[in-house]
Amino acid sequence: MAMLFLKRTAALHRKPIRGYTPDALNALRSCPWPGNVRELNNRVRRAVVMAEGAEITMQDMDLTCEALQRGEDSPDSLRAAHRRIEVELIVRAIGMHRGNLTRVARDLEVSRSTLYRKLHAYKLERFVPSTNLTYPMVVPD
DSSP: HHHHHHHHHHHHHHHOEEOOOOOHHHHHHOOTTTHHHOOOOOOHHHHHHOSSSSSSOHHHHTOOOHHHTTTTTTTTHHHHHHHHHHHHHHHHHHHTTTOOHHHHHHTTSHHHHHHHHHHHHOOOGGOOOOGOOSSSOOOOO
């Protein structure tokens, strides 16, 4: 199923991704997947958008099974669910608008400063081409 999701999403985003790294495959197999098929599909879609190479890595999937098993990312945690949804929406918008943050902010209906704050909070700056970070990110600590 993970491979099917990868092929569909890679074709949709026109990315030449051929598969998963061995570590990513092992993690996929060992995780409990509390969100079942929907969670797997969302993780793979996010990973395709994040991927910079020809294979999906554990980092692309933001997958740590220990965190899932401890319940930090369980469906019972409203905070974790909110974070997952925000990250997925931001990542999807970055991919859709090819890193144009003005369009991303407009699409997400937030100000650019709010978008920059969220990029920093979720450590997503590295997925935005540096040419699209038009002014320094000033984020209060």
